[in-house]
Amino acid sequence: MSNAPRAVRVAVVQTTSSDDVAANIAQTARLVQDAARQGASLVVLPEKWNVIDTDDRQAGRAEALDGPSLRAASDWASDLGITLVAGSVSEQISGDNRAANTCVVIAPDGRQVATYRKMHLFDVTVGEHQYRESAGTLPGDDVVTVDLAEHRLGLAICYDLRFPELFRALSARGADILTLPAAFTAPTGAAHWEILVRARAIENQAFVLAAGQVGMHATGTASFGHSMIVDPWGDVLAEVPDGIGVAVADLDFSARDELMARLPVLQHRQIHGPGDRQ
Numbered sequence: 001m002s003n004a005p006r007a008v009r010v011a012v013v014q015t016t017s018s019d020d021v022a023a024n025i026a027q028t029a030r031l032v033q034d035a036a037r038q039g040a041s042l043v044v045l046p047e048k049w050n051v052i053d054t055d056d057r058q059a060g061r062a063e064a065l066d067g068p069s070l071r072a073a074s075d076w077a078s079d080l081g082i083t084l085v086a087g088s089v090s091e092q093i094s095g096d097n098r099a100a101n102t103c104v105v106i107a108p109d110g111r112q113v114a115t116y117r118k119m120h121l122f123d124v125t126v127g128e129h130q131y132r133e134s135a136g137t138l139p140g141d142d143v144v145t146v147d148l149a150e151h152r153l154g155l156a157i158c159y160d161l162r163f164p165e166l167f168r169a170l171s172a173r174g175a176d177i178l179t180l181p182a183a184f185t186a187p188t189g190a191a192h193w194e195i196l197v198r199a200r201a202i203e204n205q206a207f208v209l210a211a212g213q214v215g216m217h218a219t220g221t222a223s224f225g226h227s228m229i230v231d232p233w234g235d236v237l238a239e240v241p242d243g244i245g246v247a248v249a250d251l252d253f254s255a256r257d258e259l260m261a262r263l264p265v266l267q268h269r270q271i272h273g274p275g276d277r278q
Contacts, residue, residue, distance in 0.1 A: 006254040008150065010042040010177075011035035012211035012247050013087075014227040014240040017052045019218040021061070024050050025072050031246050036080040038248045042148070044211040045073075045087030046227070047101070047158045047183040052217045059136035062090040062099035065112065070104055078110030083148055087181035087211065088118065088157050090137075098138045103155050103181055105146050114146035116155035120163055126185050129221060133159075143169045151176050151253075154206070158182040161196045161210075164203065171204040171266065176256065178206050183213035189224020194236070202234040205260055207251050214243060232256050 013031045017024045028049050035043045050069035051061045063069055069089050077084040084106040091102035101118035117140025121133040143166065144155045154170025154177070161180055170178060178200060184193050189212070201208040207230065214225030228239040229249040237249035260266070 011040035016215040049087040074110040077106040116144035118157040186222040
């Protein structure tokens with residue numbers, strides 16, 4: 001990756017998804033087009049951008065990876081000539097009535113080039129609301145990176161953000177851009193979202209592209225928003241503070257190289273695990 005360009009323009013998309021798939025696809029299409037018009041070559045969508053339903057109904061909204069939602073996403077990528085991290089969708093799993101919470105990376109020619117299934121499932125109580133993602137969702141078990149022409153992406157989804165060992169495994173595999181589609185709840189987001197996103201960037205000396213849902217959903221729950229792009233120093237380069245929208249920023253890899261030379265924390269690590277390269 002020594003021939004990588006020194007700057008890459010990227011975008012994160014923030015949506016308020018409902019239980020209406022067609023409306024969500026139309027909303028997301030407009031935002032992806034806006035990001036591309038602003039020059040982004042890499043665009044990240046939020047978690048479950050195509051539909052958000054209640055825990056007991058979400059699995060029933062699942063699609064195959066060649067279903068209408070990801071076919072639309074492939075068309076956007078190829079029509080606009082962008083790499084699209086297609087957030088996550090509920091993926092049909094053969095022989096199981098549960099779904100996977102799946103992130104697909106789509107190349108500028110429309111091909112699906114990587115698939116990550118969310119490892120850490122959101123079984124928590126927030127205020128008076130109990131979330132039981134595992135009731136309808138199968139966890140993934142693979143750490144996934146994908147090479148672009150210039151850089152390496154590391155893939156994670158929402159609740160994964162609270163597990164730094166996953167991000168360290170992605171970093172150890174050479175990821176210099178970490179992507180995080182999310183639908184953080186309003187209470188947990190207000191308390192922890194920015195802190196955790198910036199921490200994952202700082203400790204791995206990587207750019208973090210965190211694309212979130214925002215506002216009230218048909219489930220009666222609310223997402224925090226504040227989609228952001230963070231650099232390896234932990235600075236927030238761009239943010240969508242509220243509402244539906246897009247944030248765009250240029251990732252300066254020359255500055256990252258300089259930081260890693262001055263503060264080589266990844267070289268100084270003394271604790272190693274199975275995710276590290278040999």
